[in-house]
Amino acid sequence: MSDNPAPLIVMPPVCPKRLGVAERAVALFTGAGLLLVLLLALAVKPDPSGVGTHEQLGLRRCDFLHRTGYPCPSCGMTTAAALFVRGRVFGAFVTQPLGALLTAATGAAFWVCLYIGITGRPVHRLARVGFGTLTVVIVALAAGAWAWKILIHRGILRV
Secondary structure, X not given: OOOOOOOOOOOOOOOOOOOOHHHHHHHHHHXXXXXXXXXXXXXXXXXXXXXXXXXXXXXXXXXXXXXXXXXXXXXXXXXXXXXXXXXXXHHHHHHOHHHHHHHHHHHHHHHHHHHHHHHOOOOHHHHHOOHHHHHHHHHHHHHHHHHHHHHHHXXXXXX
């Protein structure tokens, strides 16, 4: 046996650095923008047809839908958001699954931005998801949501 004990490993305490005023302001400003999106969804009345709610905001009708008879990939997203913020989560997912997911993500991102802005603590661990993985997941969700919307809109699926 050796009389020399193992050396101590000296490490600085694991504390995330606080963000500066500018970074916190950006987080709060971003959070305000996200909140505005959610409030706009609350301001419009969900169209019972599942599409066209965005027209209440002064936006044009979907030309893709009117020319082809098929909904475009984003058809129903405003309606899904309007349903989601009213607590009609199932209806939002039935109307446009990706729209419901994006509304949920918008709400979560609002709270993350508020947390960062108030505490100044970064949430860097959330950024560890690889860009390629995230891209594949988003494209797959968008394609699946579009297929779902077409099947619902054409009456092939009934919920």
